[in-house]
Amino acid sequence: MTETQVISGELSVTPELAAEHGLTPDEYRRILDLIGRTPTLTELGIFSAMWNEHCSYKSSKVHLRALPTAAPWVIQGPGENAGVIDIGDGLACVFKMESHNHPSYIEPYQGAATGVGGILRDVFTMGARPIACLDALFFGDPGHPRTRHLLSGVVAGIGGYGNSFGVPTVGGSLRFHSRYDGNCLVNAMAVGICRKDEIFYAAASGVGMPVVYLGSKTGRDGIHGASMASAEFGHDADTKRPAVQVGDPFSEKLLLEACLEIMAKGCVVAIQDMGAAGLTCSAVEMGAKGDLGITLDLDRVPCREEGMSAYEMMLSESQERMLMVLRPGKEAEAAAVFRKWGLDFAVIGETTPSRRFVVRHRGAVMADLPIKELGDLAPQYRRPYREPVRQKPIDAAAVAPPVGTADALERLLAAPDLCSRRWVWEQYDHVIGGDTVQRPGGDAAVVRVGEGPKALALATDVTPRYCEADPVEGGKQAVAECWRNLTAVGARPLAVTDNLNFGNPERPEIMGQLVGCIRGIAEACRALDFPVVSGNVSLYNETNGRAILPTPTIGGVGLIDDFRRSATLAFKREGEAIVLVGGPPSWLGQSAYLREICGREEGAPPPVDLAAEKRNGDIVRELIRAGMLTAVHDVSDGGVLVAIAEMAIASGIGAALAGAAGPPHAFWFGEDQARYVVTTAASEADALLARLAAANVPAARLGTTGGDALTLPGERPMLVTILRERFESWLPAFMAGRP
Amino acid sequence: MKAAVLVFPGINRERDMARALTLISGRQPAMIWHAQRELPSGTDLVVIPGGFSYGDYLRCGAIAARSPIMDAVRRHAAAGGLVLGVCNGFQILCEAGLLPGVLMRNGNLKFICRDVFLRVERSDTPFTRGYNAGQVIRIPIAHGEGNYVADAATIARLEEEGRVIFRYVSPEGETDPVWNHNGAVNAIAGIINERGNVLGMMPHPENHVEDALGCTDGRGLFAGLVDYLAKAA
Numbered sequence: 001m002t003e004t005q006v007i008s009g010e011l012s013v014t015p016e017l018a019a020e021h022g023l024t025p026d027e028y029r030r031i032l033d034l035i036g037r038t039p040t041l042t043e044l045g046i047f048s049a050m051w052n053e054h055c056s057y058k059s060s061k062v063h064l065r066a067l068p069t070a071a072p073w074v075i076q077g078p079g080e081n082a083g084v085i086d087i088g089d090g091l092a093c094v095f096k097m098e099s100h101n102h103p104s105y106i107e108p109y110q111g112a113a114t115g116v117g118g119i120l121r122d123v124f125t126m127g128a129r130p131i132a133c134l135d136a137l138f139f140g141d142p143g144h145p146r147t148r149h150l151l152s153g154v155v156a157g158i159g160g161y162g163n164s165f166g167v168p169t170v171g172g173s174l175r176f177h178s179r180y181d182g183n184c185l186v187n188a189m190a191v192g193i194c195r196k197d198e199i200f201y202a203a204a205s206g207v208g209m210p211v212v213y214l215g216s217k218t219g220r221d222g223i224h225g226a227s228m229a230s231a232e233f234g235h236d237a238d239t240k241r242p243a244v245q246v247g248d249p250f251s252e253k254l255l256l257e258a259c260l261e262i263m264a265k266g267c268v269v270a271i272q273d274m275g276a277a278g279l280t281c282s283a284v285e286m287g288a289k290g291d292l293g294i295t296l297d298l299d300r301v302p303c304r305e306e307g308m309s310a311y312e313m314m315l316s317e318s319q320e321r322m323l324m325v326l327r328p329g330k331e332a333e334a335a336a337v338f339r340k341w342g343l344d345f346a347v348i349g350e351t352t353p354s355r356r357f358v359v360r361h362r363g364a365v366m367a368d369l370p371i372k373e374l375g376d377l378a379p380q381y382r383r384p385y386r387e388p389v390r391q392k393p394i395d396a397a398a399v400a401p402p403v404g405t406a407d408a409l410e411r412l413l414a415a416p417d418l419c420s421r422r423w424v425w426e427q428y429d430h431v432i433g434g435d436t437v438q439r440p441g442g443d444a445a446v447v448r449v450g451e452g453p454k455a456l457a458l459a460t461d462v463t464p465r466y467c468e469a470d471p472v473e474g475g476k477q478a479v480a481e482c483w484r485n486l487t488a489v490g491a492r493p494l495a496v497t498d499n500l501n502f503g504n505p506e507r508p509e510i511m512g513q514l515v516g517c518i519r520g521i522a523e524a525c526r527a528l529d530f531p532v533v534s535g536n537v538s539l540y541n542e543t544n545g546r547a548i549l550p551t552p553t554i555g556g557v558g559l560i561d562d563f564r565r566s567a568t569l570a571f572k573r574e575g576e577a578i579v580l581v582g583g584p585p586s587w588l589g590q591s592a593y594l595r596e597i598c599g600r601e602e603g604a605p606p607p608v609d610l611a612a613e614k615r616n617g618d619i620v621r622e623l624i625r626a627g628m629l630t631a632v633h634d635v636s637d638g639g640v641l642v643a644i645a646e647m648a649i650a651s652g653i654g655a656a657l658a659g660a661a662g663p664p665h666a667f668w669f670g671e672d673q674a675r676y677v678v679t680t681a682a683s684e685a686d687a688l689l690a691r692l693a694a695a696n697v698p699a700a701r702l703g704t705t706g707g708d709a710l711t712l713p714g715e716r717p718m719l720v721t722i723l724r725e726r727f728e729s730w731l732p733a734f735m736a737g738r739p
Numbered sequence: 740m741k742a743a744v745l746v747f748p749g750i751n752r753e754r755d756m757a758r759a760l761t762l763i764s765g766r767q768p769a770m771i772w773h774a775q776r777e778l779p780s781g782t783d784l785v786v787i788p789g790g791f792s793y794g795d796y797l798r799c800g801a802i803a804a805r806s807p808i809m810d811a812v813r814r815h816a817a818a819g820g821l822v823l824g825v826c827n828g829f830q831i832l833c834e835a836g837l838l839p840g841v842l843m844r845n846g847n848l849k850f851i852c853r854d855v856f857l858r859v860e861r862s863d864t865p866f867t868r869g870y871n872a873g874q875v876i877r878i879p880i881a882h883g884e885g886n887y888v889a890d891a892a893t894i895a896r897l898e899e900e901g902r903v904i905f906r907y908v909s910p911e912g913e914t915d916p917v918w919n920h921n922g923a924v925n926a927i928a929g930i931i932n933e934r935g936n937v938l939g940m941m942p943h944p945e946n947h948v949e950d951a952l953g954c955t956d957g958r959g960l961f962a963g964l965v966d967y968l969a970k971a972a
Contacts, residue, residue: 166791249794432751
């Protein structure tokens with residue numbers, strides 16, 4: 001074992017300094033026990049980076065084990081840069097979602113941009129060309145003075161990065177709630193395609209192999225970014241801006257092309273992107289996964305600034321960088337590719353048989369640590385948690401409707417959480433690639449794979465107010481709704497990536513939300529055969545002690561055998577039968593109606609019957625494939641009437657609807673799960689109802705498409721043009737600062 | 740058709756363009772790296788696709804316009820060869836001096852991606868013979884800087900000489916500020932040079948060439964070029 005040296009002028013490490021690095025006294029003691037001496041400053045930095053919540057999952061790991069991660073089509077589950085599933089024909093789909101919440105709150109444009117950059121790197125690191133991005137966004141109350149600034153910066157940042165990089169951003173979600181006032185959420189998902197037998201992993205192999213640095217130069221930006229992402233915000237959030245990295249999509253595009261090119265030439269043994277905790281995390285993972293040691297010589301690292309210390313280089317989160325192990329004899333070939341793309345590269349180290357992580361700088365050994373223990377022996381906590389108090393169901397009969405059905409619909413369509421997101425997705429290039437079969441605005445985006453006819457369906461979902469009222473049901477619902485959205489376009493849902501955003505896990509009530517949501521997600525994923533193959537946990541989403549709503553975002557991928565058979569939500573022609581699949585709705589607890597129309601955010605959320613979810617979804621998918629359905633839309637926020645209105649708005653065709661079964665407000669606006677609104681030719685209506693009845697799926701005819709308005713017995717006609725105007729105008733008006 | 744698609748660092752619609760050309764002409768274009776100094780011999784169409792060449796740093800298209808390959812493109816154009824620039828390609832052609840004017844930031848200062856309606860002003864060019872004059876086509880735009888601007892004399896000349904080829908219009912074919920998405924002068928979406936062999940346009944015809952994806956209004960441009968070149972050969 002080499003001797004580490006104390007460098008003159010470098011701070012000597014004390015328990016206080018360890019505490020400043022976010023390590024608890026116990027964790028510091030663990031370090032002393034592990035290495036048998038006081039760590040150097042660089043070593044302390046490495047431990048703080050590896051053992052923070054963001055990299056170690058120390059609060060969530062014991063619970064994450066409950067998630068189902070296997071299925072015959074899963075090639076790679078959690079633990080790599082991204083998850084990988086088999087989509088047939090020798091092809092694999094690589095995907096993951098990751099948060100960039102804290103950086104986006106401090107500096108929305110760069111925070112969101114680098115979030116997109118990071119998740120794209122995770123995907124192409126595995127050898128896959130990204131074919132789509134989605135973004136789930138959560139902001140504070142529209143009335144909060146910071147909301148508009150954050151939303152406009154985040155959307156511009158996502159577009160600025162993705163558009164320039166050249167990946168279509170095809171979907172996502174957007175929600176507002178005062179609980180995100182001091183802590184917005186930006187969850188970015190990327191999806192890529194590669195050949196099944198050409199997937200690249202992080203594990204290094206072989207001793208004495210060159211470790212190569214590729215991409216942009218290392219600067220002082222983002223030092224301790226991962227640690228920032230693992231702490232709460234106080235009033236000093238703005239002073240953390242220097243910890244936010246700056247994105248350069250141009251460099252990333254070059255990095256993508258260069259990486260895919262050298263991969264195709266067979267130059268790469270192992271590859272890992274430098275994301276959170278930069279050089280530290282990437283080098284340790286490559287070595288630890290390959291059961292090898294790594295020695296780095298920091299004098300060879302391309303630096304953007306003069307005089308960077310080992311500590312700074314090891315913790316820098318400069319963007320658009322990769323670490324790879326090259327196949328011996330391929331160095332010159334790889335170097336020619338890097339030079340062609342104008343990228344910096346350098347051999348900065350080698351693999352060793354020692355299983356030690358050794359960092360040299362200016363002739364001194366700055367760190368010498370056991371590589372496996374750095375990751376494997378990170379602390380794991382079974383933090384105490386408290387089961388949340390579940391809210392009681394609300395009896396719809398006891399909710400007096402303050403306005404009529406038509407007025408309620410018009411108000412709901414213009415509600416911040418329900419209105420059109422066009423203002424957002426028109427700032428994203430969603431057609432580049434020429435494969436976007438279904439553009440944003442539907443239940444799920446559909447992107448063709450290669451020359452087709454195969455396609456992927458993609459969606460992100462979660463209803464945080466449900467999770468707050470009942471974490472287990474909320475967790476189930478997030479999965480069920482994602483599964484339903486994929487089903488509604490005709491896809492077979494295959495797997496998910498989860499992005500678990502919560503408050504401070506050291507508080508038992510927050511830990512209770514996390515545990516409950518994971519339990520619900522696990523149950524739903526198991527019941528729906530929808531395994532979790534990748535994900536990310538973002539904790540400490542609190543400002544001044546106030547936590548966000550529990551937000552376990554689910555990003556789902558489904559497979560469509562022939563995209564020409566995928567379903568869309570727009571009505572297709574007049575005179576068709578409108579049918580509700582699933583029983584009559586009645587659940588107003590936690591509904592958008594209750595909040596927007598009655599001003600009450602309360603009650604138990606709608607229960608999720610996973611067996612019904614599966615049964616109803618499976619028959620809808622079968623009917624889409626059989627060509628029996630002309631339009632399909634899942635029922636979610638706002639209930640059945642909002643779903644019908646969206647189908648009308650998308651087509652310009654109205655509908656004559658029959659009366660409600662039960663109290664009209666509960667029937668039209670209840671948010672019961674496992675529901676779809678579908679249309680079929682009038683002549684097929686009876687056959688459709690018979691098919692559904694035969695499958696034991698409750699269904700009812702709601703009315704007939706046609707005309708230029710939605711009509712309901714006893715209500716004024718609702719012109720589709722007016723509904724569209726309501727639906728489309730709130731967000732642009734809000735962003736323009738008009739009341 | 741023997742097409743060459745130029746690739747600068749940061750260009751990102753070269754694959755879309757190559758796919759559309761292959762689909763419609765039945766022949767794969769040559770992909771030409773910016774550092775090359777010559778076009779393949781016999782090239783009859785040069786296409787500069789969309790993207791963010793050099794990250795749009797400095798000014799859109801400014802760096803690419805000074806690449807080695809652009810001298811060969813200038814020679815090709817001077818000899819009467821056809822050049823098509825789409826989106827960033829249009830910006831590069833303006834920066835290279837092959838077309839007049841400049842593309843400024845969109846009027847709303849935001850990137851805009853949506854389908855727009857274009858009126859084809861002339862059908863008697865090599866690029867538009869697949870359309871009828873006055874025809875309205877639906878093509879997507881995806882740009883942050885597509886607001887065409889030139890001095891009054893240049894605009895007057897372009898109009899007089901019938902060099903405005905595509906204009907942003909309503910679905911009914913009328914010009915209207917509401918449908919002029921990026922605020923371009925005279926709703927200009929595409930222009931040709933004096934000689935009529937260099938076209939620059941902001942919208943992406945290459946993204947509307949397949950029925951299965953919902954719209955084929957972009958096919959006419961490529962089909963017209965194929966037809967023109969076949970007849971010229």
